[in-house]
Amino acid sequence: MAQKQTPNGRRPGQGQAHATRAAGRDNVATMTAGTASVERGAPAGRRARQRAAAAEAARRRRLITILGAVTGVVVVAIIVIAVLLNTVFAQKANANALTNPNGLSSQNPPPGPLAVGTKAPDFNLATVDGKHYSLAGLHGHPALVEYFAVWCPHCQHMAGILNGVEANYTSAGLQSVAIMASPYGKDFETSGQTDTRLADKSDIAWFKSTFNVSQPLLIDPNFATVNAYNAFSYPTIYILDRNGVIRYVSQGDATAQQLAAGVNAAEKGVNTNAGSASGASSPAH
Numbered sequence: 442m443a444q445k446q447t448p449n450g451r452r453p454g455q456g457q458a459h460a461t462r463a464a465g466r467d468n469v470a471t472m473t474a475g476t477a478s479v480e481r482g483a484p485a486g487r488r489a490r491q492r493a494a495a496a497e498a499a500r501r502r503r504l505i506t507i508l509g510a511v512t513g514v515v516v517v518a519i520i521v522i523a524v525l526l527n528t529v530f531a532q533k534a535n536a537n538a539l540t541n542p543n544g545l546s547s548q549n550p551p552p553g554p555l556a557v558g559t560k561a562p563d564f565n566l567a568t569v570d571g572k573h574y575s576l577a578g579l580h581g582h583p584a585l586v587e588y589f590a591v592w593c594p595h596c597q598h599m600a601g602i603l604n605g606v607e608a609n610y611t612s613a614g615l616q617s618v619a620i621m622a623s624p625y626g627k628d629f630e631t632s633g634q635t636d637t638r639l640a641d642k643s644d645i646a647w648f649k650s651t652f653n654v655s656q657p658l659l660i661d662p663n664f665a666t667v668n669a670y671n672a673f674s675y676p677t678i679y680i681l682d683r684n685g686v687i688r689y690v691s692q693g694d695a696t697a698q699q700l701a702a703g704v705n706a707a708e709k710g711v712n713t714n715a716g717s718a719s720g721a722s723s724p725a726h
Contacts, residue, residue, distance in 0.1 A: 538639035539569065542624035544663035551673035554690045557712045561586070561685050564666040566620060566659040569642045574618050574657055576685055582614040583707040584681045585700070587656065588672030590623035591640055591648040592630040593722040595694050596676045600652035606700045607655060613708055619656045621645070622667045622675060630722070675722045682707040689713050693722075 555561070565575040576584070587603060589596040607617045623629075626644045628636040645658055661667050670679065680689035680703035688711065689703025706713035 535639045537641040538624070539621070539641055539645070539660045539662070540624045540639065541663050542639065544665065544668075545624065546664070546668045546673070552671045554671050554677055554692060555679070555687055557687050557690055557714075559687055561679060561681050561687050562666070562669040563685075564620075564661075564669075566661055566666060568657055568659060569645050572657065574659055576681075579616045579618075579681075580685055581683050582616045583610070583683060583704055584685075585615060585617040585704070586670075586679045586681065587617070587619040588622035588667060588670060588675065588677040589619050590625070590629075590675040590722060591621065591627050591644045592623070592625055593675040594630060595722050597648075597652050598694060599676050599678075600654050602695070602697050602700065604653065604655045605697055606704065609701070610704050613704065615704055617656045618659055619654070620659045620661055620666060620672070622661070622664070622672045622677070624664075678703075680704055680707050682710045684710070686710070 561576060563576045565573060565577075567573045576586075585603070585606070587596075587599070589599075603617065603619075607615060621640065624639050626636070626638045626640045627647055628638070645660075648654060649658060667673075670677070674692040677692045678690065678695060678700070679687050680700070682688050688707040689700075691699065691703075702713055
């Protein structure tokens with residue numbers, strides 16, 4: 442059967458098919474253009490994200506740097522404040538110090554005591570109450586001069602022994618004095634030598650009352666006498682004859698018998714080797 446033609450010369454349905462094919466081509470072209478656009482936009486999007494990530498990383502680095510700097514400033518400030526407070530507290534604690542520790546000899550190792558048979562250096566020192574004693578004032582009598590530290594356990598132990606020797610030789614005119622030879626207070630030893638508070642009047646009162654000390658306790662403010670006698674171990678004990686000549690010397694614990702022998706030798710004006718003492722205290726100063 443023959444097909445009818447439309448007025449434009451095409452068979453029925455031929456125009457519609459042609460339109461459909463054209464529309465398909467248009468859609469393909471549109472999809473292709475969109476794909477190309479997406480493909481072109483993808484690198485730009487990645488670069489934008491990379492720039493954003495880099496900017497965020499830089500921002501975090503700046504923040505870490507700032508926080509580090511602030512932390513450092515805070516730490517330094519805390520250290521400075523702690524040092525200042527420690528200095529203030531130390532100055533307050535030492536406001537009533539009896540001695541200047543900077544005057545103490547720093548020889549290392551320290552020299553030994555003065556030799557038996559030599560003339561003892563003179564001194565003129567006072568108690569915390571202001572009563573003065575001099576070596577010249579002790580001449581004409583045998584004299585026992587002890588160098589002690591209030592914190593020293595050996596000095597504390599020796600207090601009773603020295604009281605006994607002094608009592609036994611009162612009739613011989615024995616004169617006895619003790620000179621503080623260390624700057625530190627009573628808690629220096631018991632703190633493991635970390636409490637470096639300087640001794641004040643309360644330490645002297647504590648030592649005198651706690652250990653029933655009968656000797657006058659003299660203060661050597663700048664340690665000139667301590668240095669002259671090389672009294673760097675505690676206790677250091679010298680026994681002098683009537684003319685101020687050293688007849689006996691010991692450092693550390695000494696027995697009553699050793700001290701008695703020293704006094705007897707001083708009475709006679711002769712030297713003695715009464716045996717070595719032991720157990721001296723000698724801190725780093």
